[in-house]
Amino acid sequence: MSSSRNVARLSSGSRSSFMHAQCIRRRSARLVAPWFSTRLECARVAGTEAAIIHIVQQQRYQSSSHEPTEQKPPLPPSKLLLRALKQGLSFRPLLSAFRGQSLRSLFRQSPEELVLAIALLCGIAGISVYVGYAYFNYFQSKQFTRFPPPIAKSLRRALYYSNYTPDPRLALKYYKMALEQCSEAGLDPFSDEVMGIRIQLAAWFEKIGSYKNSIEVLEALLQDCGKWVEKLEKGVQDGLVDNSGRLVGSLETQRAGAEADAESEAHIAPENLWAKRTRILGKSVGISVKLGELYSDEHVLQSDSAGERLVWAVETVLKELQRRQIEGVKAGEGDWMSPGQIGGALEALGNHYESKSQYYLAAPLFLQAISLSPSNSCHTAVLMNNLAISLAQQPIHVSSNSSQSSQVGGPAVGAQPTRAALLASARSWALQAQQAARKVQGEDRTSECDEACAVALCNLGDIATMAGDLEEARRRFEEGLTLSRRISFEEGAMQAQEGLTRLPKTS
Structure with a gap:
């Protein structure tokens, strides 16, 4: 009995000591170092509580022996930031994730997420490539590289604050800086580059609604x-310019001659004074036409100033044409404005006269613009429609003001045209506009052709209404309304609808 009790006591004591050893091992697993786990395991196997306590005390003694060591000073924030960036920009985890074995395991675990992640990475890569291409294609293009680096830098900043991050104050600052740098660098103020900066500045002012500036x-x-x-x-006139377009008896003439010889060897045609005059005069015509459009804008409404600028542009074009026919083209003078540019100036003045209900002045301008416009163009149909409506709305008796049309190069309409003749001529031009718009095919055909067709149908309806043919007027207006709705042309639909509502009131 006593022996069994002793055994029981021994087993219970060993059991309690074993449990106590387990608790100590679990606590010490968090406190002690990894190298100490072997000693702790040996102590637990021995099963002696004293040995465990001794080992723990030894560990505490050993840990306290390292306290006197000097602590390293903390890294400065700059080095910490660099280390964080290096770790963040490291592609090792990303590359290791896309290895063959890792990629297979990821696909088995979550195939949908993996496909989505790959698609997102491809999209980000494509966007990055496009942004880089757009940047170098735009900011490193010839419009910047032909300037000295300081001027190109100012222009890049001006366009950046104009288009990408709009800031009017900074954009104006860098535009002015670029022009000042051009003057300091000695660039020709009448070169295409310098004048282009000023024109770009004016276009930017118009874009932000500052029409006055x-x-x-x-x-x-x-x-x-x-x-x-x-x-x-x-x-x-004073004889200071010779026939070759250079100044007579000056150092600039000799220098220009040497440059011309060097450029002729390189097969580059130099620009003499005659060529420069042609370029500047043509640029002046375009600027004057643009001023006419700005003065006619609803935010400005200075019709008289618009008329002055447009009349000057047309007169300058026709005078230059006449001078070349009489005097001939001088050496290096080059071609004058293209037919399309001349037609644009005539059309702008015709639209101005039409807005002031001076149809007898607008008609000859539209007629000349049509003669300069190509036949396979949608815009030719637009000009024919403008001519048709100008003829239909002309007064029957034309006063002596018809002489003004001859001043801008347009033949005067008949002094006493009949109403029937005017309406017949207007109907003929409207039909020609419809046929011209339908005839354009292929790449030359744009939405302007469809809109010209719709406008021609509405004009035919108005002309038929003026002539008293109500059945044809109703048919034309309905055709125009159907076509306008089909091509989503709201202005044509409104014009056709207004024409239909006017028909019952017409006697």
Whole structure:
């Protein structure tokens, strides 16, 4: 009995000591170092509580022996930031994830998420490539590289604050800085590059709604161009310019001759004063037409100023054509404005006269613009529609003001046309506009052709209403309304609907 009790006591004591050893082992697993786990395991196997306590005390003694060591000073924030960036920009985890074995395991675990992640990575890579291409294609293009680096830098910033991150104050600052740098660098103020900066500045003012500033910039540029042309013409009259377009008896002539010889060897045609005059005069015409559009804008509404600028542009075009026919083309002068550019100036003045209900002045301008426009163009149909409506709305008796049309190169309409003749001519031009718009096919055909067809149908309806043919008018308006709705042309649909509502009131 006593022996069994002793055994029981021994077993219970060993059991309690074993449990106590388990508790100590679990606590010490969090406190002690990994190298100490072997000693702790040996102590647990021995099963002696004293040995465990001794080992723990030894560990505490050993850990306290390392306390006197010096602590390293903390890293500065800059080094910490660099280390974080290096770790964040490391592609090792990403590359290891896309290894063959890792990729297979990821696909087995979550195939949908893996496909989505790959698609997102491909999309980000594509966007990055496109942004880089767009940046170098735009900001490293010829429009910047032909300038010196400081000027190109200012222009990049000006366009950045104009288009990408709009900031009017900074954009204007860098535009002015670029122009000042051009003057300091000695660039020709009448070169295409420098004048292009001023034109771009005016376009930016118009874009942000500052029409007054846009007009001021263009007016100043037009005035400077006019002064240069007048100075050249005076020099020609005084005999200071020779037939080759160079100044007579000056160092600039010799220098220009040497440059011309060098450029001729490189097969590059130099620009003499005659060629420069042609370029500046053509640029002046375009600026004057643009000023006419700005003065006619609903935010400005200065019709008289618009008329002055448009009349000057058309007169300048026709005078230059007449001078070349009489005097001939001078050496290096080059071609004058293209037929499309001349037609644009005539059309702008015709639209101005039409807006003032001066149809007898607009008709000859539209007629000349049609003669300069190509036959396979949608815009030709638009000009024919404008001519048709100008003829239909002309007064029967034309006063002596018809002589004004001859001043801008347009033949005067008959002095006393009949109403029937005017309506017949208007109907003929409207039908020609419809046929011209239908005839254009392929790449030349745009939405302007469909809109011209719809406008021609509405014009035919108005002309039939004026002539008293109500059945044809109703048919034309219905055709125009159907076509306008099909091509989503709201203005044509409104014009056709208004024509239909007017028919019952017409006697």
